[in-house]
Amino acid sequence: MKNLTKIMFMFMMVMSTVIVISSNNWLSMWMGLEMNLLSFIPLMFNKKKKSESMMMYFMIQSMASIILLISILWNNLLMVSNLLSQNLMNNIMIISLIMKMGGAPFHFWLPEVIMVLNWNSCFILMTWQKIAPIFMLSKLKMSSLLIIFIISSAYIGAVGGLNQNSIKKILAFSSINHLSWIMASIYMDSKIWIKYLLIYAMMLSLIIFMLNMYNLNYISQTNITPTSTLFKINLTLMIMSLGGLPPLLGFIPKLMIIQSMIMKNNLIILLMIMLSMITLFYYMKIMTNMIMNFYMTNKWMLKTMKQEKYQFMIMSMNLLLPFMSFLLM
Template sequence: MFFTMNSNKMFFMFILFFSTLISISSNSWFGCWIGLEINLLSFIPLINNSNNILSSEASLKYFLVQSIASINLLFCVIFKMILMKNFEMNNFLMIMINSSLLMKMGSAPFHFWFPNIVEGLSWFNNFILMTWQKITPIILLSYYLNKNFLIIIIIMNSIIGAVGGLTQTSLRKLMAFSSINNLSWMISSMMISENLWMFYFFFYSFMISIMCFLFYFLNMFFINQLFFININFLIKLSLLINFLSLGGLPPFIGFFPKWIVINFLLNNNLYFLTFIMIMMSLIMLFFYIRILYSSFMFNYLKLKWMKIFVKNKMMYLINLLSFISISGMILSTFLFI
């Protein structure tokens, strides 16, 4: 099994799922806010672990940051109802509501909490934080957005996600900055179409889930473990495919949604934004390839007593899913013929 859960945690997972449905199906901002609060209160018991100081600290930080964002959102919603006729104030409140939702999803420049909290969580909780916890804020953002403000946010996400990951040695923080960079693509797709965002989000969740599965089974948290531990060559190849797919390199499946988003951005004459996002993706690929180069080339550092034997049947499934990633170029080619 990927993780072990007792009945209490299953209950909180159930509440987490339904809190998202409450928010995205609500017809008022108060209903959305209530759904966000239920989501917050159901996620904290999942990440809190009394036996781990880091997770307890992460749960407290997460509570404080999300509470500040929720208070700001509620304050802005109340003021919006009072001052709806004043256009200038309404425009300011639009930016403030957008900022609150961006803080909730860990977007730059409100990302200060995201890498620190990720460092204290397990791989499964990281997977939830990087995927499911972004659904509600992004959908709410699509209801009430300021396009010019979001273009600046997209550029910041793209640059900070790429540059911030260059100096990281922790795999969890590396995945956090990768998530921030991918958030720029998600917000771009959300500005164009909600269906396009769902399409990109599906592929992103697929790639992140494989990475979290792999790191969980191999018990890896730092980059140096990739070349100090004696890992099966097939697993290293699986890591290679998934890292390059996450970076959006053709012919892997991660390139497929990015190619579609680039096409739509160019059709909307957002040439400068597209250029920035592509350049930052190249930086992401640079530090992914740097990690993989070390993993494949430093074989002389293998230690016999650190050899890992992975006999779990789930590893066969992960390897299969990894090699499905190679089909990305075939899908892309047939779609645009």
């Protein structure tokens, strides 16, 4: 019965996103966002953790939905079209959508909520829950206000993860930094954000699969958890790919965005590239702690997991897909 309930809420969450994408009316999009909110909250429930995160998520999302609804009703223009005027209400809608996605400077709730979720819910929150707000953002008239959110998200996502020991918080700030690249693609009126989000979700799913396999939540656990050498090499490659190092998979979408922005906003893309280098620093904290140090084998951690075939599959995806993805460019 419990699994049937989860399946029902998952189906509602998927259908709510489909409603947002297939709508040509702002009110129906808002309704899809509300369905998405109410279907995800039961999936966040965890008996071992406190429920304050669910309340925090509900309050932030409800506040953003109220702001969005007020701006929609104030516009008196319900159809999505190029006639969407009134820059003030347009900017308010952008602010509400950034708040829903957890972009800086409205990011304070995202690391705290992710910290108490399980890995599956973390993946949904960092990927699927952003599809509907990003789609709505792409339908809005772009303004200079979005540049402020792009730069602030790139900065907070880079600097916020420097002093963190929790892998979940590191991935949360990494998600904020990747959100800045997606918003930059939207600002350039490009459809590259679809490819970027797809590749980012693919990389994050593989990383979370490997972390969940050994129940790794903190960097310090990499010293005491017995893992195979192939697992360490594989996770290192995936983290480097998430940082956007060539010639791995994560470099391809960043290269496409750089090519689309280099002729128009040189300063912004240069700043984003420099801030992305900072994210590599706290990625390296995970890698060096795991590879350069020998782990301590405790008696209660002697369970070995024979899943080498999955490791080879993940490694081949990370190394071979970049060459295949050049066909998408």
